[in-house]
Amino acid sequence: MTAQVIPPRSGTAFVLQRGQRLTVIDPEGEQVSDMVAFALEDQDEAISSGRTLDYASRLFLTAGDPLYSNRSRVMLQIERDDVGRHDFLLTPCSADTFRIIYGHDRPHRGCLGNLAEALAPWGIGEDRIPVAFNIFMHVDIDGxxxxxxxxxxxxxxxDRIVFRAETDLLIGLTACSAEQSNNFAFKPIHYRID
Amino acid sequence: MTAQVIPPRSGTAFVLQRGQRLTVIDPEGEQVSDMVAFALEDQDEAISSGRTLDYASRLFLTAGDPLYSNRSRVMLQIERDDVGRHDFLLTPCSADTFRIIYGHDRPHRGCLGNLAEALAPWGIGEDRIPVAFNIFMHVDIDGxxxxxxxxxxxxxxxDRIVFRAETDLLIGLTACSAEQSNNFAFKPIHYRID
Structure with missing residues (x-):
């Protein structure tokens, strides 16, 4: 499969079958991609930051680390990671983020709105979008x-990161819309399914 | 109201109306209490670690800090905090936690099972229980x-912590069941609504 393009400040959703690999590429550098995952069979099962960080006993995940669901099943395994720094603490940026953090009067709908639109065909709305695995997002932490x-x-x-699906998944993926997260320039994200 | 008792390794749920205060007390010391919150009117709106930490730009919350929902509304405000260290990263302990982290063969159902039972009358099952605000939980972080x-x-x-409800809420609250979190002794939690 040739690489698919997610244009700046937008998002998409697709099925990733068990055993398939998802490669997420930052084509220009310094661009974040928010990723969420749901079990294809039962979308009440979703990626869980709280389970994953607890089992890893670590905030920063990289090659070799599994991403767990709210039912404590491994959804994805990180197979390759060129960057080694991602975030798994924060929810996707949203109109409220831009209003509260940036003070925007007419805020962009952000990754939350983009994910909700992309996931709407599967009946998943904003309320059900969890803390995302924020690929390439660099959050500095003072312990x-x-x-x-x-x-x-x-x-x-x-630079790229490669995930292997451990079960049939529905994936939501964005080219992130928040100024701070992307060093104040919005770029595309590329991805490939193999 | 006199203090209510949550016995060791158990949980409860109750309505907290807008303007009411919830005081959570550690009667013996070194005991964690997992708290979750849902909007009473529409329980698809739930407490959100990812929104709250993003808006606070801080992992550790204390007096003066608001707790936000997934819809970016303030659900609770911390009014008083005798301890100053709580966790808002990890999901409630569960049978899977005890299996994966502790290697138990016949695991306790943990705070997740206790919360799900307490919240069952409102139709809230395990899948919908988010990352909890883990009162008194001390997670050391290497930045x-x-x-x-x-x-x-x-x-x-x-020691106690006091929350004021900013909207009508359904609260789930436990006396935590995980060995590590409570220095390997299970104690009760007391709470009061005023």
Whole structure:
């Protein structure tokens, strides 16, 4: 499969079957991609930051780490990771994010709105979109004060991460819409299914 | 209202109306209480770690901090906090937690099972229980490696935290069932609604 393009500030959704690999590529560098996953058979089963971080005993995940569902099943396994820094703490940016954090009067709908539109054919609305695995998102953490700071991604042009599906999945994926997360320039994201 | 008792390794659920205060007390010290919250009118709106941490730009919340829902509305405000260290990263402990982390053959159902039973009258099952605000839970964080370590709570006998409800809520609350979280002794939790 040739690479698919997610244009800047947009999102998509697709089926990823058990055993298939999803490669997410940052074609220009410093661009985040929010990823959510649902079990295809029963979409009440969704990717869970809280389960995954608990089992990993680590905030930062990379090659070799599994991503668990709310039912404690492994949904995805990270097979390759060129960057080594992603976020699994924060929800997708949304109109409310832009209103509350950025003070925008007419806010963009953000990754939340983009994911909800892409997932609508499967009946998944905004309320059910969980904390995303925010690929390439660089959140600096002060372990003493707990302060979080969103820094430019460490990804450079062509860097990629590869996931293997451990069960049949519905994936939502974006080219992130938030200024801070992408060093104030919106770029596309590429992906490939093999 | 006199204090209600949540016995060791159990949970409860109750309505907390807008303007009411919920006081959660650790009567013996070093005991965690997992709290979840749903909007009473529409239980698809639930407490959201990802929204709250994003808006706070901080992992550790205390007096003065609001807890947001997945719809970016303030559900609860922390009014008083004797301890100053709680967790908002991890999902409630469950049979799977005890199986995966502790290697138990016949695992306890944990806070997840206790919350699901307590919330069943409102039609809320395990799948819909989000990352909890884990009152008094002490998770040490290494900001460089991202390593998480569950330490004994900093709470001493009689320490409390007070929340004010900003909208009508359904609350789930436990006396936590996980060994590590409670320094390997299971104790009750007390709470009061005023």
């Amino acid at each position: 003493t004060s707990g302060a979080l700071k969103v820094l430019p991604p460490k990804s450079r042009a062509g | 460089t490696s991202g390593a998480l370590k569950v330490l004994p709570p900093k709470s001493r006998a009689g």
